[in-house]
Amino acid sequence: MPMATPLQVSCPQCRQPTLYGPDNPWRPFCSARCRGLDLGAWASESYRVPASGSSDTGSSDTGGSGDAAGEPPATGDGTRH
Known part of the structure; x- marks a missing residue:
């Protein structure tokens, strides 16, 4: 079986x-x-x-109502996720 020629593609990083x-x-x-x-x-x-x-538009990086120990903010029913 003859060897197939390699496909020429663009490098994903530099496009060469x-x-x-x-x-x-x-x-x-x-x-x-x-x-x-x-x-x-x-x-x-x-x-x-x-x-x-996603209905969550907030991020833990932007603050919120979590406590100082890094806990996530409480949900409407008082539980933490």
């Missing part, structure tokens, strides 16, 4: 053309540097999936 195949150990990235930059972005939570259908 790179080969997506077994000869590229960093696929789909073009280099270890781009792969590491992408991993760092995931680790620092730079990539976020937007929430949909």
Whole structure:
């Protein structure tokens, strides 16, 4: 069976053309540097999936009625979540 030619794709980090195949150990990235930059972005939570259908518009980072010990604010029925 003939060997398939590797697919040429754009590196997700720098957009340079790179080969997506077994000869590229960093696929789909073009280099270890781009792969590491992408991993760092995931680790620092730079990539976020937007929430949909959430009725909670507040965030624990913005304060609220939680106590000083870091407890979440009480809900309408007096319980904590």
